[in-house]
Amino acid sequence: MKTAVDTGPAVDTPPPRTLSLTLAAAFAPIVWGSTYLVTTELLPPDRPMTASVLRALPAGLLLLLLAPGLPPLGWRWKTAVLGILNIGAFFPLLFLAAYRLPGGLAAVVGSIQPLVILGICLVLGWGRPRVAQVLWSLVALAGVSLVTLSGESTVDTLGVAAAAAGAFSMAMGLLLTRRWGMAPDMHPLTSTAWQLIVGGTVIIPLIPLVDSGSWQLDGPAVLGYTWLSVIGGALAYALWFRGARALPSANLALLGILSPLTAAMLGWVALGQSLSPLQCVGFALALLGSLLGQLKRTTAQPNHS
Template sequence: MLSNRLALVLVTALAPALWGSTYLVTTELLPPDRPLLAAVLRALPAGLLLVALTRRLPQGSWWWRSLVLGSLNIGVFFALLFIAAYRLPGGVAATVGAVQPLIAAGLAAGLLGERLSPRVLLAGLAGVAGVSLLVLRADARLDPLGVAAALGGAAVMALGVALSKKWTSPAPLLAVTGWQLVAGGVVLLPLALLVEGPPPATLTGENLAGYAYLALIGSALAYALWFRGIRALSTTNVTFLGLLSPLVATALGWAVLDQRLTAPQVLGGLVVLAALVAAQARPRRRDAERVVAASARQPAPRAERAEPAGSAGSAGSAAAAR
């Protein structure tokens, strides 16, 4: 049982690790100054592909639930992260975003009955401190709107994770992932056209390879692993894994781009890893029973009628560290 849970945590951790490669792919392969275009091409084609493969459309309440979850987890999150990235140095945005596990833990306590323990609070504070050591610079400037956007992005993503845990669809995981990616892409598309205009007239082979990586690996694969983890693990367990993104981004910058790694950054990385390990510790038996009892009180999801094989009718996110 322990080895199965560890394997599940490690597989889920692949998602934020893959998101940590977004910065490298964006800077090395994509056109400059088009983060919203990258977000759209990262979400929408991947979502359409998964819907086409699963041939399942939402039923009943899952039409609006998919729109809400897709907006929170992808669309609104990327838009706020875009604002934060443009108005704040990357280190400040990442440090502010590192409060997401703390916000998610509070929401899980209110929505799901998960216990907000002192261990989780200390691990959350340690995670923020570790990320700040890892990416924050002494000359970093603070912009109120940028900080608000970064905090808003952390809050909507945390809410998206909590609601994804609360609302469990009986549909296949890949179909649910596809619905959310399509919803997020649809939310982002008009914003991208308004802010950045139409896509470039020509794209290089490197551009196409970068967009393909973000869509297939950074979205279709990564979000499927992420949502699978949300279904099987507690909200706290999952959200703390998101701290891996700045850690992987820093490691790739050092290994691939020859960026200098300082002693405080190494210390910050170790603190982040310690916070991750502390957050994954299993709750005491009494706490676990309380979570199970709270879950049992929630109404079971209604069974959905399977769509006919051809009903989907449809073929077929580098704004940030996700």
């Protein structure tokens, strides 16, 4: 006779594959957190659009060498849309916010992305967010605020608008990447390559309009651009878009919190910037919100004997 055996209460455990995808995707925002340090210490000043193009185009061409091909006809417009949202629009908005806002305020506005994703899903009927996920998003946002904001922060309307638009652009890119999935018979690296190529190409016309600094390609600049393109571009985006196609968009957006936290840690370690006790508390809260927001409640199935 078969009887149900109680296996205990519901538990929060990510499946092994989900855990591995999450850890791999987390590499991307951690690497992106080094962008501020690399930009200020290695790259020529006042060349944000040049940095954006050199971060995207060479990375896309490198991935295309590894996985050559074209998107299928029905997917080319989708690839173009994703390239503009994730790269072509996001990069300029990100740099505009960084140049017009204190770094802390720009990071806080950008870290609303998990809440933006949850809001878009509600408005468009693309799913109902879990209450726990909303709460952990708020915890992470509060933590980033404590880490990055200072009493001297000033508000620039255009800068705040750019940061918010950048968060919306990346949020829509993540959601559409998740909803559209992958084109049949196309290698994931090929899709990532064309997004980077499209995005980088869109930014090129902005170089003469925005960049004002002199062009200096010395040893440190070559090292900086290589890091941004190969590690922060090709490798990071390959892992990020791989996670975007498999993981819930809100979970992936919560990982973005790791970027300002990494920037703060690198400033502390490499530049000698100090972290106050309140900032340490904020660091712990942001990390806690980002990590626990990944968990999903699952109920163990009963065994029969």
